[in-house]
Amino acid sequence: MPILIVGIDIISEEPMRFAVVSWFNGKIIKHGEFTFYRLLRFIRTKKPDIVAMDNIHELGEYLRKFIRAIPQGTKIVQVTGRPGEQKPLWSLAKEHGIRIGDKFNPYEEAKVCALLAAKGVGYEVLPFEDEVIIKVSRGRSQGKGGWSQDRYRRRVHNLIQNKVREIEETLKRADIPFDLEIKEKDQGLERGEFRVYTSREELAGLIKPMKGGDVEI
Structure with missing residues (x-):
């Protein structure tokens, strides 16, 4: 049974615009430049079997909304592979015998994404069913009043800030989506x-709990 695959690539981030192509029954169709919300309407109307792109985290703040807006039965495939184990798009194209045109053309990238997905290449991105809360806070009482207590409190707040930045960088390197709330x-x-x-x-192995010190995770 023929399947419909929509391949997308980001043209610009501000404002967010996408190059959109589709693959159906061996044919590639170029659909043009879409805004984020036009893209969602297009996907909801067409109900493709697969939406393919090279890196879902390029969606940034739109990622959660995008995943949750996808129709039931439509798979999101990151053709470059599982986060942390991704391969370059053009290497994959060559490996699977896909002819490449202009590498700097977003429509070419969208086309390659669709063709790779049609060959069964890629990692299926699942909806955010799992959520983990990570809290970073002070570990022990700071006492009351006095210069030494004030200095200690400031030191702990700096340590918390450093640990939050460290976790943030770790999650970004691992391509794991997250939201962060802080109190300065x-x-x-x-x-x-x-x-x-x-x-x-x-x-x-990425985030290790900490207990009993100045900072707890």
């Missing part, structure tokens, strides 16, 4: 709370 204090942070959209298994 003393030119540092009193606390930070990450809402991470993945399973605990995916975080194993």
Whole structure:
């Protein structure tokens, strides 16, 4: 049974615009330049079997909305592979015998994404069913009043800020989507709370709990 695949690539981020092509029964059709919301309407109307792109995290703040707006039965495929194990798009194209035109043309990238997905290449991105909360806060009482207590409090808030930045960079390097809420204090942070959209298994070895010190995770 023929399947419909929509391949997309980002043309610009501000404003967010996409190059959109489709693959159906061996034929590629170029649909043009879409805004984010026009793209969602197009996908909801066409109900493709697969939406393919090279890196879903290029969607940035639109990622969660995009995934949750996709019709039931439509798969989102990151053709470059599982986060942290991705291969360059053009290497994959060559590996699978796909002829490449202008590498700097977003429509060419969208086309290659669709063709790779048609060959069964890629990693299926699942909806955010798993969420893990990571809280970074002070670990022990800071006492009351006095210069030494104030200095200690500022030190702890700086440590919390550094740890929050460290976790943020770790999640970004691993291509794991998250939201972050912080409470600023003393030119540092009193606390930070990450809402991470993945399973605990995916975080194993990346984020280590800390207890009993100045900062707890």
